[in-house]
Amino acid sequence: MCNPNDDQSASAAPEQNDVHPDDFPWHIGVCDAHCHPTDTMSSIASIGSMRARALTIMATRSQDQDLVASSAAKNPIRDRSVLGSPAKQDTPDKIVPAFGWHPWFSHQLYDDTEASTPGPSSSPETAEQHKTEHYRAVLSPQPDDAFIASLPDPIPLSTFIADTRQRVLDAGTALVGEVGLDKAFRLPWPWGKRDAAGTAAEHTAEADADANAPPSRDETLTPGGREGRTLSPHHVKMAQQMRVLRAQLRLAGELGVAVSIHGVQAHGVLFDALAALWKGHEREVVSRKKQKMVATGAEDFSSSSEDEGEEGWGDDGGNDVPSRPKVKEKKAYKPKPFPPRVCLHSFSGSPQMMQQYLNPAIPVETFFSFSTAINLSTAGGESRFADVVRACPDDRLLVESDLHCAGQEMDRVLEDISRRVCAIKGWPLEEGLARIRRNYEEFIFG
Numbered sequence: 001m002c003n004p005n006d007d008q009s010a011s012a013a014p015e016q017n018d019v020h021p022d023d024f025p026w027h028i029g030v031c032d033a034h035c036h037p038t039d040t041m042s043s044i045a046s047i048g049s050m051r052a053r054a055l056t057i058m059a060t061r062s063q064d065q066d067l068v069a070s071s072a073a074k075n076p077i078r079d080r081s082v083l084g085s086p087a088k089q090d091t092p093d094k095i096v097p098a099f100g101w102h103p104w105f106s107h108q109l110y111d112d113t114e115a116s117t118p119g120p121s122s123s124p125e126t127a128e129q130h131k132t133e134h135y136r137a138v139l140s141p142q143p144d145d146a147f148i149a150s151l152p153d154p155i156p157l158s159t160f161i162a163d164t165r166q167r168v169l170d171a172g173t174a175l176v177g178e179v180g181l182d183k184a185f186r187l188p189w190p191w192g193k194r195d196a197a198g199t200a201a202e203h204t205a206e207a208d209a210d211a212n213a214p215p216s217r218d219e220t221l222t223p224g225g226r227e228g229r230t231l232s233p234h235h236v237k238m239a240q241q242m243r244v245l246r247a248q249l250r251l252a253g254e255l256g257v258a259v260s261i262h263g264v265q266a267h268g269v270l271f272d273a274l275a276a277l278w279k280g281h282e283r284e285v286v287s288r289k290k291q292k293m294v295a296t297g298a299e300d301f302s303s304s305s306e307d308e309g310e311e312g313w314g315d316d317g318g319n320d321v322p323s324r325p326k327v328k329e330k331k332a333y334k335p336k337p338f339p340p341r342v343c344l345h346s347f348s349g350s351p352q353m354m355q356q357y358l359n360p361a362i363p364v365e366t367f368f369s370f371s372t373a374i375n376l377s378t379a380g381g382e383s384r385f386a387d388v389v390r391a392c393p394d395d396r397l398l399v400e401s402d403l404h405c406a407g408q409e410m411d412r413v414l415e416d417i418s419r420r421v422c423a424i425k426g427w428p429l430e431e432g433l434a435r436i437r438r439n440y441e442e443f444i445f446g
């Protein structure tokens with residue numbers, strides 16, 4: 001359970017904030033590649049006193065886009081050079097925002113980019129009819145009228161994409177996320193419609209007084225999430241999830257920004273969705289033998305000529321990190337139909353699936369991030385964890401909390417996952433953390 005108030009005393013005296021053992025080298029710069037603290041807005045103030053160097057904060061639905069934007073605007077990370085140095089005391093530069101629409105909410109958007117999908121006209125009856133038809137088309141099994149009435153009016157996909165484009169541009173340094181595909185998720189029942197056992201219950205004064213009353217909202221949490229509600233049988237059809245995902249991946253390709261991706265029980269379809277976008281843009285891969293026949297340093301055959309000297313949008317262009325061996329000449333980003341870099345967050349696929357993304361012909365740099373909250377939450381996940389971390393290339397590994405509340409607990413799980421991956425990789429802690437931080441710089445800035 002989140003209790004951001006735990007941090008109140010620590011924020012007043014940073015020197016006494018040493019809840020972690022002194023042997024953890026926070027000064028190297030620990031960067032959370034994926035988290036949701038705007039779900040608990042009261043915790044945002046504690047970010048300044050956290051030990052983590054950077055938080056990549058995801059937006060997921062209509063209710064959190066502005067919260068992520070405003071939180072980042074107060075504590076923005078403007079360029080890669082700051083990640084290896086301590087955060088400023090007064091205005092801590094700690095947040096990289098990500099703007100996106102999560103697959104759990106993908107039914108709330110309707111694709112107005114296809115001629116066959118008419119939108120609602122101005123009359124309320126037509127709007128109501130459009131809403132009903134839309135939700136019947138994208139949800140399975142088809143919901144009844146009462147369930148549809150509990151859902152918000154759907155938003156045009158083109159409006160969301162235009163808003164997201166503007167948010168990313170306004171933020172300076174930003175990602176697209178959280179986006180993705182999820183075959184396991186089901187929509188929660190509306191508030192007050194079901195009790196914890198999933199049986200029908202009327203939301204009346206008597207029921208509220210009853211111990212079995214339907215759960216009521218926690219007003220401290222940003223609305224729109226599941227918040228412990230039981231799940232209905234309704235899920236969002238994969239075709240609808242795909243439409244919403246594709247539009248966002250294309251936007252990231254247009255802007256040249258990285259994407260944070262959620263994939264649950266959908267690793268194959270997720271790969272296929274990305275592959276369909278980069279089709280025709282594969283890199284020319286030249287065999288090692290052929291490379292040896294060419295004079296050393298004449299050309300980098302691992303990347304296509306159109307990628308030479310590229311940089312992600314959002315890099316200020318003047319802050320190369322000395323430790324990076326390949327400092328390329330900076331050129332303007334050329335829009336493409338696929339993002340330059342993606343991170344598969346809390347990656348739960350197999351080493352074989354990971355390998356698919358590492359084919360050198362693929363023109364997308366894929367990173368894999370790991371969290372204690374997801375990767376180590378089940379016995380099955382824990383048993384696979386070491387093999388997957390070992391299979392992950394050293395320069396593509398990231399860590400994350402995936403928590404919905406900032407503060408000491410977020411630091412604690414970041415320390416935990418960092419220690420675990422360094423141990424599995426056999427990296428001394430300082431060296432490992434520096435490596436992961438450089439990977440984060442590459443993921444965000446390219």
Ligand SMILES: [Zn+2]
Nearest residue numbers: 034058178402
């Ligand atoms: Zn997430």
